């Protein structure tokens with residue numbers, strides 16, 4: 001009879017709930033000391049469906065931990081200059097600790113210009129090049145929400161990372177590239193040997209077969225299959241996709257970048273989709289907002 005160990009499913013919801021409890025306790029202390037709560041603002045231009053649901057979740061979770069939360073909503077006719085003026089206003093409002101400008105923006109607005117206008121001290125998304133540069137040099141910085149959430153999941157699950165081979169699949173600015181840097185860091189946590197794979201990588205299967213930890217952020221449904229994974233690997237799935245499934249009442253199912261049914265039996269730890277990395281995104285943003293409030297990153 002086969003004596004196969006079940007993988008440990010890393011429970012994003014549980015970790016998120018734990019962190020929210022910690023944040024609520026911090027807010028309670030601030031209020032007890034007669035201080036105002038941290039204040040996070042989201043700016044949203046136009047009506048992108050995904051952006052709306054992200055902002056709604058941010059508002060709900062901000063309130064759950066006792067933060068102040070505001071949303072600035074603008075029609076997609078807003079000019080670039082008007083958006084830049086709004087950013088200047090938020091940069092200078094002493095009662096706003098952190099803010100995000102929801103992406104994507106309408107085509108007539110230059111995203112780089114907008115992101116660079118945000119005061120790095122209030123850039124809780126960690127998208128400003130000053131925060132990216134500081135992260136590169138291992139200086140205190142705001143870490144973008146998804147990489148921050150991944151690091152939190154690994155750390156709180158007590159995954160042994162030191163000297164391990166970590167393969168990151170995908171090199172986006174907001175996930176793959178920063179997480180590859182963070183996993184290679186000589187910090188109390190991380191210290192991996194990192195291989196960053198992307199669309200032009202040759203022998204991706206062989207590279208993955210040598211990995212102790214695989215972080216998949218390539219944006220392709222069920223990209224990582226069972227034959228690419230060695231026994232005992234730790235699997236972090238960043239993807240989230242709807243794929244057509246006529247057997248389901250709603251006509252689709254939600255999958256990640258990992259073919260879960262094939263990969264899970266080989267893994268020691270694996271994140272589910274949904275209920276994995278995605279559940280930590282907003283929580284990470286709240287953690288960054290508290291850091292902004294406390295001036296932990298910048299004097």
Ligand code: GUN
Pocket residue numbers: 054100101102103104125145
């Ligand atoms: N669009 C999708 N995810 C994000 C995010 O984390 N921050 C911002 N600003 N826009 C997004």
